[in-house]
Amino acid sequence: MLKEFPAKWLLVCSVFAFASGSMGVSWGQSPSDLTVVTFNVRYDNPKDTLPWEDRKEEVARSVMYYDVIGFQEVLPHQFADLKSFLPRMDSYGTGRDADGGGEACPVFWRRDRFDLLHAETRWLSLTPDEPGSVGWDADLPRIATMVLLFDRKTGARIRVMNTHWSHTGEVAREASAALCAGWMGRSEQGLVRVMLGDFNEEPGGAAHRYLASLDGWVDAYANPRTRCRREFGTYTTFLTDRTVGAPRIDYIWVDGADVKWHCVDEVIKWGVFISDHAPVHAILEIEENP
Numbered sequence: 001m002l003k004e005f006p007a008k009w010l011l012v013c014s015v016f017a018f019a020s021g022s023m024g025v026s027w028g029q030s031p032s033d034l035t036v037v038t039f040n041v042r043y044d045n046p047k048d049t050l051p052w053e054d055r056k057e058e059v060a061r062s063v064m065y066y067d068v069i070g071f072q073e074v075l076p077h078q079f080a081d082l083k084s085f086l087p088r089m090d091s092y093g094t095g096r097d098a099d100g101g102g103e104a105c106p107v108f109w110r111r112d113r114f115d116l117l118h119a120e121t122r123w124l125s126l127t128p129d130e131p132g133s134v135g136w137d138a139d140l141p142r143i144a145t146m147v148l149l150f151d152r153k154t155g156a157r158i159r160v161m162n163t164h165w166s167h168t169g170e171v172a173r174e175a176s177a178a179l180c181a182g183w184m185g186r187s188e189q190g191l192v193r194v195m196l197g198d199f200n201e202e203p204g205g206a207a208h209r210y211l212a213s214l215d216g217w218v219d220a221y222a223n224p225r226t227r228c229r230r231e232f233g234t235y236t237t238f239l240t241d242r243t244v245g246a247p248r249i250d251y252i253w254v255d256g257a258d259v260k261w262h263c264v265d266e267v268i269k270w271g272v273f274i275s276d277h278a279p280v281h282a283i284l285e286i287e288e289n290p
Contacts, residue, residue: 032153034257034284037063037265038162038196038250040072040277041082043103048276049238052078055274060085062267063279068149069108070162070196079104088112092119093162096141098132105145105162105197114149117157121145122183124165124176135176137169144180144197155289156190156256163197170206173199177207184255187216190289192256198277202247216255220262220282221248228263234280238272250280257284 041059044052060082063069069089071082076095083091086108093106109116122128124142125135132141144163151158161184166172177199184193195217201207203219211217221227233246243266252262261283267274 029260029283030285032286032288033260034068034151034154034158034192034286035066035281036068036070036160036194036196036252036284037066037279037281038070038072038198038252039063039279040164040198040250040275041074041078042275042277043073044075044078049272050269050274052081055269056081057085058267058269058274062265062274063281064089066281067110067113068158068160068194070105070145070160071108072103072105072162072164072198074104074106076101076104079106082106082108090114090116092116092147093145094121094143096123096132096143098141100131102141103164105143105164107145107147107160107162109147109149109160113153114151114158116147117150118148119146122179124163124172124179128179135169136166136172138166138172139168140166142166142172142176144176144183146183151286153288154286156192156286159184159191159193161195161197163195163199165197165199165201165207167200173201173205173207174210177210181211181214181217187255192284192286193217193254194257194284195253196251196280198250200249202249211253217253218255218259220252220254220259223259223262226259226261228261232264232278234264234278235276236273236278237276240266240268240271240273250277252280252282254282254284257286259283260285
């Protein structure tokens with residue numbers, strides 16, 4: 001049930017219990033488990049139902065206890081806001097435009113758990129090293145942000161890709177799937193690969209079918225036993241009555257770890273959601289390396 005509360009911010013339907021400023025452990029969750037979330041925060045549009053200035057703190061606080069966060073549609077001033085509200089996390093990302101401005105897909109991670117080994121941004125086009133380049137039938141530049149992290153808790157390396165694919169180009173989405181999968185490399189012992197973001201395509205599309213055909217990769221949603229509901233969508237709009245039948249276009253794909261839990265978080269302020277997409281999270285079980 002969705003409820004509105006007068007508190008300044010509140011998580012609804014989260015699997016986590018928050019206490020004393022630290023993350024509580026959910027049912028069956030181990031301290032070494034990896035929690036990841038993808039969240040399209042909606043670019044700052046003053047005409048939106050709930051403007052950014054009225055929701056920015058709730059956006060940050062709704063995901064602040066996850067280990068790794070992938071945001072999409074983040075303009076430079078929104079990136080600065082998120083960093084200010086997430087002071088215990090490090091981050092990397094750059095805008096998709098040629099000058100480094102425009103929407104970014106930044107990755108945030110817990111400073112007390114991870115060391116950064118590598119970070120880069122590539123453009124989803126035939127010239128991925130050319131800032132601002134546009135690929136295939138897309139109408140805008142699209143990017144993939146990649147970071148390689150060392151997990152001090154488990155000794156594993158965590159390769160994370162956060163991406164936002166074209167909303168207009170089917171060819172561009174399928175080509176982006178091939179590019180992203182190739183850039184993520186092969187399965188390796190001691191390596192966890194996580195590809196997340198807004199793919200702008202529902203299950204059954206060409207890009208989704210391509211990823212599902214690859215060895216190793218698992219859509220976190222796939223197993224109904226680890227899914228919090230029989231079904232759920234992710235693109236809800238700001239309106240809370242649009243959850244039923246909402247399309248699922250935001251994904252977490254995993255290789256090298258077991259998915260223990262997968263769900264969406266629903267956060268309401270003043271009777272509406274804090275973004276037009278729901279945050280989508282997963283709890284991953286990682287094998288510890290000696």
